[in-house]
Amino acid sequence: MINRRQFLQITGAGAAGLLSSGLTSLANDHWAHALVKPSSGFKADLDIALKATADEISILPGEPTGVWRFQGTMLKGDRASLVNLERSYLGPTIRARTGQKVRIRFTNELADQSIVHWHGLHVPADMDGHPRLVIPAGETYVYEFEIRNRAGTYWYHPHPHGLTGPQVYGGLAGLFLVSDDEEEAAGLPSGEYDIPLVLQDRAFDRRNQLVYLSGHRMEQMNGFLGDWIMVNGHPDFILPVATRAYRLRLLNGSNSRIYRLAWKDNSPLTVIGTDGGLLENPVQRRYVMLGPGERLELWADFSRYPVGSEAALVSLPFDGGMMGGGRMGGGMMGGGGGGFVLPNGAEFPVFKVKVNRREESNLTLPQQLSTIKRYDPADAVNREDPKRFHLVMRHMAWTINGRTFQMEQVAPEERVAMNTLEVWEFITEGGGMGMMGGMDMPHPIHLHGMQFQVLQRRGVMHAGYVDEGWKDTVLLMPGERVRVLVRFGDYPGLFLYHCHNLEHEDMGMMRNYLVEAKTSDA
Ligand code: C2O
Numbered sequence: 278m279i280n281r282r283q284f285l286q287i288t289g290a291g292a293a294g295l296l297s298s299g300l301t302s303l304a305n306d307h308w309a310h311a312l313v314k315p316s317s318g319f320k321a322d323l324d325i326a327l328k329a330t331a332d333e334i335s336i337l338p339g340e341p342t343g344v345w346r347f348q349g350t351m352l353k354g355d356r357a358s359l360v361n362l363e364r365s366y367l368g369p370t371i372r373a374r375t376g377q378k379v380r381i382r383f384t385n386e387l388a389d390q391s392i393v394h395w396h397g398l399h400v401p402a403d404m405d406g407h408p409r410l411v412i413p414a415g416e417t418y419v420y421e422f423e424i425r426n427r428a429g430t431y432w433y434h435p436h437p438h439g440l441t442g443p444q445v446y447g448g449l450a451g452l453f454l455v456s457d458d459e460e461e462a463a464g465l466p467s468g469e470y471d472i473p474l475v476l477q478d479r480a481f482d483r484r485n486q487l488v489y490l491s492g493h494r495m496e497q498m499n500g501f502l503g504d505w506i507m508v509n510g511h512p513d514f515i516l517p518v519a520t521r522a523y524r525l526r527l528l529n530g531s532n533s534r535i536y537r538l539a540w541k542d543n544s545p546l547t548v549i550g551t552d553g554g555l556l557e558n559p560v561q562r563r564y565v566m567l568g569p570g571e572r573l574e575l576w577a578d579f580s581r582y583p584v585g586s587e588a589a590l591v592s593l594p595f596d597g598g599m600m601g602g603g604r605m606g607g608g609m610m611g612g613g614g615g616g617f618v619l620p621n622g623a624e625f626p627v628f629k630v631k632v633n634r635r636e637e638s639n640l641t642l643p644q645q646l647s648t649i650k651r652y653d654p655a656d657a658v659n660r661e662d663p664k665r666f667h668l669v670m671r672h673m674a675w676t677i678n679g680r681t682f683q684m685e686q687v688a689p690e691e692r693v694a695m696n697t698l699e700v701w702e703f704i705t706e707g708g709g710m711g712m713m714g715g716m717d718m719p720h721p722i723h724l725h726g727m728q729f730q731v732l733q734r735r736g737v738m739h740a741g742y743v744d745e746g747w748k749d750t751v752l753l754m755p756g757e758r759v760r761v762l763v764r765f766g767d768y769p770g771l772f773l774y775h776c777h778n779l780e781h782e783d784m785g786m787m788r789n790y791l792v793e794a795k796t797s798d799a
């Protein structure tokens with residue numbers, strides 16, 4: 278017996294890659310309505326004004342750097358819920374608790390259109406910052422949503438189609454930290470011992486101004502790579518610590534750089550959290566891979582270090598699968614944007630830690646951090662027939678199943694029924710066959726709106742993945758395939774999934790998925 282929905286899924290999977298079949302456009306759909314005014318029925322616990330604006334900030338010695346940045350003002354709610362980072366281009370850190378209602382009035386003071394996306398948060402479709410909701414310069418979009426996520430390290434950044442890369446690069450990004458009772462009960466370092474670290478790379482010209490892509494297609498195919506590694510907006514970052522345990526929250530906020538992180542002295546990393554919050558139990562890794570958009574939380578205990586000593590987090594070398602001679606480190610592109618000065622996979626220091634004072638604390642690493650209910654693949658509506666998404670190059674553009682982004686288009690395999698569990702498989706192997714002669718690249722694949730679980734990884738066995746926890750972004754290195762289990766709960770409408778290499782995303786390596794509210798066709 279095959280019901281209509283399964284039939285659509287089967288035919289949908291069969292149609293993958295055929296550009297002409299079964300695509301639906303949702304023009305004039307009823308989900309998109311920009312909120313221009315706060316709604317009276319929404320009782321906000323936090324009410325924040327957030328603007329994106331041009332500014333200048335001192336980053337390197339000498340002339341200040343022109344940036345774009347988010348600036349926030351707390352209109353209502355706990356002042357501690359909006360934390361400005363000193364001397365940084367990064368936007369304010371927003372802190373909220375699960376269950377709180379948040380209103381954010383976003384005003385676009387840039388010259389271009391923009392819209393803000395809350396990366397990792399589970400919010401209704403018209404609160405998610407889909408690019409069709411962009412607002413022009415001078416206008417305001419009012420977001421109102423309830424925090425339904427568990428505690429975790431989420432973040433926000435612009436999402437106008439084709440401009441996400443340059444806007445994030447210009448400085449538009451910030452953290453969105455959610456806390457809850459379970460996290461509080463875990464007994465982790467808090468307050469000044471809970472430290473977010475946003476990793477990014479930048480390139481500067483001789484007058485200290487940011488350099489982005491030169492416009493060369495090959496550069497965009499690789500993605501932007503800067504030769505300055507920034508932490509929280511600062512080059513040559515040093516973290517002063519006491520002789521005790523810390524919680525370090527790492528976000529890879531880079532456009533396309535991947536980090537293979539390790540402690541310089543080879544001691545193992547203790548990982549306690551991923552994109553969607555705390556793991557059930559801590560895990561140890563010799564190194565961890567961190568793709569653009571991903572987060573990892575570490576337990577870092579400096580109690581065995583003498584005062585005055587140093588530690589460092591480094592990025593170890595790996596095969597970055599770059600195109601067009603990047604691996605040779607050659608200057609094929611003429612150095613525009615510094616892209617090949619420090620290729621993906623180069624070895625470099627990320628930040629230094631200076632142990633500068635003695636402090637006693639009796640915190641010990643908790644063995645139970647949280648509880649995670651694993652999805653059962655047997656509950657997936659397509660358990661026998663995973664939806665396959667091939668990450669392939671077509672006509673000098675990265676695509677998903679041969680398609681590039683169309684504002685409101687959904688293909689058959691991109692339709693899902695609300696409150697169902699599905700298996701999605703992302704596949705990089707053979708992705709670059711064709712024009713570029715079989716070159717594959719890494720792709721960090723991100724789903725909007727949902728946290729998912731990694732079911733299985735095949736291809737290359739890297740030891741540096743942390744697939745144990747909730748994820749919204751999963752890194753695939755060349756030759757890999759990854760199966761994830763995702764449950765499309767609560768909110769109907771149009772959401773995005775895309776490569777979080779922001780240059781890939783901007784060239785259209787992004788698609789919609791549509792969550793349909795109808796309960797059953799059977
Ligand atoms: Cu952080 Cu659509 O992404």
Ligand code: CU
Pocket residue numbers: 394395396397723724725726
């Ligand atoms: Cu997102």
Ligand code: CU
Pocket residue numbers: 675719720721776777778781782786
């Ligand atoms: Cu990609």
